[in-house]
Amino acid sequence: MKNIQRPSVDEEVLERQVLICKAFANSTRLHILELLGKHDWSAHDLQQEVGVSKANLSQHVTVLKTAGVIVRRRRGKQVYFSLAMPEVKTACQLIRNVLRAQIRNGRQLAI
Secondary structure, three states: OOOOOOOOHHHHHHHHHHHHHHHHOOHHHHHHHHHHOOOOEEHHHHHHHHOOOHHHHHHHHHHHHHOOOEEEEEEOOEEEEEEOOHHHHHHHHHHHHHHHHHHHOOOOOOO
């Protein structure tokens, strides 16, 4: 029988970081995270605020839920979304602060 090695904690953290970074790599999902950083939203209200179809919202929230950054709960017939943990809001703010500093310092993004 082969000895199957489990990934180390550091490797698991890196893999999860990749998943979260992929989830953050979309302006619509970042908008959703910004809104959820203020308060919980019903699926209907979030869809209206973001300005996407129901199917498109579903795709975006699936990516964010898979990355573990948002959670879904049902109250009666309504579905609500919220941040999975306050650190998500902090991470988004940190990234925006880095980008603002780049802009202030006149750095251009390499495209």
